[in-house]
Amino acid sequence: MTKPRPTRADEILDAAAALFAARPFHEVRLEDIASLAQVGKGTIYLYWSSKEEVYLAIIRRGFAAVMERLDLDLPACRGRCWDELRVVVHALLDFAFAFPGVYRIMRGGNLTPEDPDLQAIRRKVTERIQAVIERGVASGELVDPCPELTAQYLLSSIRGAFLYPPAGMTRELLSDHLMHILKGGIGGGTRP
Template sequence: MNEIEKDRGPKFRRRAEARPDEVLDAALALFIEKGFAATRVEDIAKRAGLSKGAVYLYFPSKEAVLEALVRRAIVPIADSALQTLHDYEGDPRIVIGLVLNMLAARLSDPRILAMPKLIFREVLGFPELAQMYRREVIDRVIPAVEGLIRRGIDQGYLRQVDPSLTIRSIIGPLLLHVAMAELFGIMPEGGLHLDKLVDNHLSILFDGLSAPPSAKTWSAS
């Protein structure tokens, strides 16, 4: 290998390492503009500045591209939430507030916010996406949240509520907020403002969830 090739090697290796993300960025833009069904792999390749064959080197199908987009955007959020939820002892309202505010902050990134929009649009026509999302996000997060709620009930922080139904009450307003804007075009004045929604939601949620002071059995250190 001559000196020029040596100089070019790391640059080209870095370029190759970046290509999957370049493909995903191009696909995300096209899925938002045209929809999943109307976007062809050729379109993704052209937007990414690659050949169609190069796209297939990284992703075997258009469906695999969509799954990779969800993994890139959503799975790290689930991982962060699980790290916060894992074996937490004490007032669960603190953790619920932290997780929802973290979710609102992450969704302020348009590339991440685009993913729940795409899921709403495409999940009925692409059931494998729903299965993947359930496996990698829902089935991991729900048991951790249920455990948090049960501990909060046992320790007297929360009322005697159904943990499974309570999860729907916790996350439901955020999903509905995005769905109303994406599916029905009902956008609050000034935009989604997920941070304001979370503040409003937590105020209502905690007033309903909190046990009366006399019910608290012990204080976590």
């Protein structure tokens, strides 16, 4: 797989992502984005029609990247649900460690109402995770009265970990801890 040279649009999104990750929406000026991306303000409007569109584009790109990773790595698990769960956790964590601020706003729940395209890609990702759990339940390997909720927990927990990270949090630590919780909660080992 070749990594194509980032387009102008991607460069602008990179700059915008860095700013939106660091400050709330209303504190980021279009001019800031333009100057960080080293383009004129008008150039941004050649690609998106408003500041909010830029914001949404960042989030859509984020979900697309996660989805691509899942599509790439999940098939190799050949249906072994714990392997799949590990792949999901790693995909999410890799993205979150690479772009913590973007991950945060992807789960922000700030803009209302949400853009239809964004809703669609977000659903695709959550449903993919949910499907992994559901097949595990169907095969008897997992026990979960509501996989939909568990998928949401997983996505949100990672956000929480990055919002207020414990000192010395590493990718491995977080990954192991999440798998620990998924495997057996914090109970001593016997399910009632």
